[in-house]
């Protein structure tokens with residue numbers, strides 16, 4: 001059998017692209033090969049309180065290499081291992097991000113199909129959104145979206161939370177909608193769930209008519225040997241870990257930002273020095289494969305309630321929590337996104353990283369208010385119900401890491417190095433985000449600080465807790481000890497460097513990549529919306545362009 005398309009990895013992106021290709025032409029012979037199992041009907045993953053998610057059977061359970069800026073900790077980095085990929089275990093946050101990033105992407109690669117205006121039609125096509133704003137949102141897409149407002153959830157501290165953010169100068173977005181291109185402010189928290197039920201990409205983009213192999217690991221891409229010098233090799237199929245070879249006319253790598261980079265290198269496409277370490281013949285020298293790796297860092301802190309009997313947390317006996325809608329998703333009123341106020345401080349951090357004074361009029365981090373931090377105040381904490389949680393997510397890391405080989409064997413996990421929190425800018429941004437949260441929860445300026453919270457709980461190994469008097473050194477040490485992953489690996493086969501704007505791997509015929517590895521700029525959002533839109537557009541491109 002000669003397949004028209006072979007997808008390596010059957011995650012979010014492969015589900016969308018293969019579904020769309022079949023929709024365009026049902027006679028196409030499409031094969032999707034997925035390392036994990038099929039969870040499409042597995043009730044153990046379907047609900048927010050499911051326990052078979054992170055650490056369960058559909059998680060690769062990766063760990064990073066020791067993170068030099070985080071006390072050499074190996075950070076857990078779960079990734080989906082199932083048909084549907086990350087959508088089988090993710091939290092379902094539906095967060096579009098900032099128009100600025102997509103426009104930067106379009107400009108960088110010189111192709112405005114990848115700008116905000118270029119991707120917006122696909123963002124709209126993918127969603128069935130409760131917000132009435134046809135310019136920005138779709139109503140007919142395969143992914144139903146729920147918001148806090150649309151599901152009629154009014155958490156006990158909603159008014160105080162809103163008031164507290166506003167007291168600090170953070171304002172509500174029009175329609176409380178952070179998914180309309182400008183997320184800076186207070187927005188509703190959207191999730192792609194239907195009354196709480198998980199939406200797995202391979203369910204919402206059904207794969208009827210597509211042949212799927214699950215529990216099947218691909219070891220590498222097979223490349224032809226060109227007959228004349230100067231010709232590029234051609235991808236002719238894939239080799240499975242069990243040695244079987246499967247032939248196809250076009251191969252699409254969709255194994256996620258960690259494994260796609262590994263598969264390229266195992267196939268002889270990558271940095272020559274890296275391949276030579278493991279005696280892999282260099283078929284195409286591609287120095288940027290595995291570089292430009294990024295993830296968003298996440299820091300959570302717990303804050304003690306003045307009156308734990310008031311029924312604020314989901315583990316309290318408050319009858320509110322018995323209403324079914326309160327079990328639909330993340331127990332939070334809002335998703336709050338902020339830029340950096342202290343631009344002079346940011347400029348100093350940039351100078352330390354880059355060795356020269358940045359021009360505030362032209363520097364990409366200074367010339368406009370970018371999306372830097374996300375804040376989610378949640379009605380959960382310690383099981384005894386005495387604390388609440390706030391999460392800080394650093395959405396615009398300037399630290400870059402890498403994925404490199406650990407061996408020439410696909411069964412070995414590669415070296416995963418997000419290099420979290422390495423730059424002065426990242427440290428500065430996390431510190432400013434943390435200071436804002438400290439003010440939000442413990443200063444006299446806010447309703448929460450005055451009436452609801454008695455103080456921060458603290459962390460193991462620290463005698464101090466966060467207060468408005470905390471020093472930079474203390475904040476840094478807490479973040480260094482506690483920063484975790486937001487599970488958003490991206491960028492290891494960046495468009496413009498490794499693939500062209502039609503997603504074709506440079507220097508190889510018949511090979512494309514569609515997954516988060518192609519993002520050439522940091523997407524300052526949880527990655528699903530951008531990934532669905534990229535995959536949706538990729539299907540049009542693949543169907544309409546030769547490879």
Ligand SMILES: Cc1cc2nc3c(=O)[nH]c(=O)nc-3n(C[C@H](O)[C@H](O)[C@H](O)COP(=O)(O)OP(=O)(O)OC[C@H]3O[C@@H](n4cnc5c(N)ncnc54)[C@H](O)[C@@H]3O)c2cc1C
Pocket residue numbers: 008009010011012013014033034035036054078079080081082083084085086087089090091092093094095216217218219254255256257259260263410486487488489514515516517525526527528529531
């Ligand atoms: C725990 C968790 C929570 C998250 N929460 C959110 C959230 O709330 N909101 C949000 O927007 N995003 C979230 N994400 C991120 C989002 O799910 C991912 O960004 C998205 O799934 C990436 O899509 P992808 O197509 O690039 O890769 P994936 O969906 O990861 O798919 C890659 C697939 O390739 C398979 N594969 C890998 N190697 C091989 C091989 N050699 N052979 C065969 N198959 C292979 C994998 O098993 C996997 O199924 C979360 C992710 C995780 C893990």
